[in-house]
Amino acid sequence: MITLGDYLIVSGILFAIGFAGVMLRRNLIIILMSLELMLNAANLSLVAFSRFRVDSSGLPNYNVQVFVFFIITVAAAEVAVGLAIFVALYRARQTTDVKNISSLKF
Amino acid sequence: MSPFLFWVFALLTLIFGAAVVINRNPVASALSLVVSFLGLAALFISLNAYFIGIIQVLVYAGAVMVLFLFIIMLLDLRAEEGRQINWLASAGGLVVALILFGQIYSVVRHFTIARKAFPPLPGSTIDDVRNIGAALFGNYNLPFQIVGVLVLVATIGVVLLSTREPR
Numbered sequence: 132m133i134t135l136g137d138y139l140i141v142s143g144i145l146f147a148i149g150f151a152g153v154m155l156r157r158n159l160i161i162i163l164m165s166l167e168l169m170l171n172a173a174n175l176s177l178v179a180f181s182r183f184r185v186d187s188s189g190l191p192n193y194n195v196q197v198f199v200f201f202i203i204t205v206a207a208a209e210v211a212v213g214l215a216i217f218v219a220l221y222r223a224r225q226t227t228d229v230k231n232i233s234s235l236k237f
Numbered sequence: 238m239s240p241f242l243f244w245v246f247a248l249l250t251l252i253f254g255a256a257v258v259i260n261r262n263p264v265a266s267a268l269s270l271v272v273s274f275l276g277l278a279a280l281f282i283s284l285n286a287y288f289i290g291i292i293q294v295l296v297y298a299g300a301v302m303v304l305f306l307f308i309i310m311l312l313d314l315r316a317e318e319g320r321q322i323n324w325l326a327s328a329g330g331l332v333v334a335l336i337l338f339g340q341i342y343s344v345v346r347h348f349t350i351a352r353k354a355f356p357p358l359p360g361s362t363i364d365d366v367r368n369i370g371a372a373l374f375g376n377y378n379l380p381f382q383i384v385g386v387l388v389l390v391a392t393i394g395v396v397l398l399s400t401r402e403p404r
Contacts, residue, residue: 133243136351141247141280143341145254147334152258154330160263160309164270167301168254171277174289182284182355189359191285193372199289200373203296204384208391210301214308215398221312222401 138179146172159220159227163213170206174199243283250276263309267302274298285358287365 145168152165181195217227224231249272256269274297281290345351373381 132354133240134352134354136345136348137243137247138280138284139345139348139351140342141251143338143345144251145277146341147338148251148254148258150337151330151334154333155258155327158263158314160305160312160314161257161266164257164266164305167270167297168257168273171274171293171297175277175280178281178284178286178289181286183350185356185358189356190363190368191358193368194376196286196289196369197372197377199286200292200369201380201384203289203292204388207296207301208388210304211395212391212398214304215395218308218311219398227312227314 135179135183139176142172142176142179145169145175157229159217159229159232160214162229163210163217167206167210170202174202177202243280246276246279246283249273250280263314264306267305267309270305271298271302274302284355285363285365288369 149165149168149172152168153162156162156165177195177199181192181199184192184195186192220232221227226232253269253273253276257266257273260266260269274293278290278293278298281287281293
């Protein structure tokens with residue numbers, strides 16, 4: 132039998148993997164991918180809570196699913212803006228390694 | 238959903254999620270991320286969130302991943318594959334991530350309602366898209382319009398960022 136806790140544990144492991152990616156990797160694009168993993172881990176636990184909290188008619192809580200929809204929309208916009216910034220940065224510095232991008236102004 | 242299928246898709250999501258971080262080649266990382274998102278979409282569908290699962294496949298596995306692959310190939314990022322690893326820094330980052338997971342695990346373990354199964358739904362099929370649409374255009378109409386403006390601003394920002402300034 133699958134319980135709410137199982138989904139929360141899977142979500143927690145996925146969040147920790149994304150966090151490790153942000154801590155360990157030095158390539159900006161991989162860091163952005165790890166951020167997406169963390170956002171999706173949060174979405175998984177939100178949807179699990181939505182299915183767990185049924186309302187009086189027995190349906191899942193759709194307010195939470197609307198919230199997940201907004202998170203997906205904003206994350207897609209964030210990826211587009213982030214990648215455009217990386218392209219502009221690559222034109223100026225020919226690198227996407229965070230070790231070479233340590234000054235605010237150049 | 239049967240427990241067997243749940244564990245198959247959960248392991249798929251987690252193994253390929255770890256492959257995103259471990260792979261040295263950015264293209265392999267991006268393709269692992271596609272598989273991880275597909276497993277996650279299956280988990281959403283197992284929770285009867287059909288709309289969210291389909292959106293996950295369309296937006297993440299479709300649009301966002303094409304963007305990532307396009308940028309990786311545009312920038313030609315193969316040059317940094319041969320760099321050596323700083324083992325001390327890697328171990329430090331891994332320890333911090335493990336501590337974070339340990340905290341999440343201890344919270345979930347002491348959370349008594351998390352041990353209960355999911356309550357049954359009234360019928361075998363539910364009007365998922367209709368209910369989300371009613372909530373989105375009824376209660377959440379103003380946030381929905383604001384998100385539309387946000388996407389417009391992001392589009393204009395991306396166009397401005399990616400045009401070369403005249404010298």
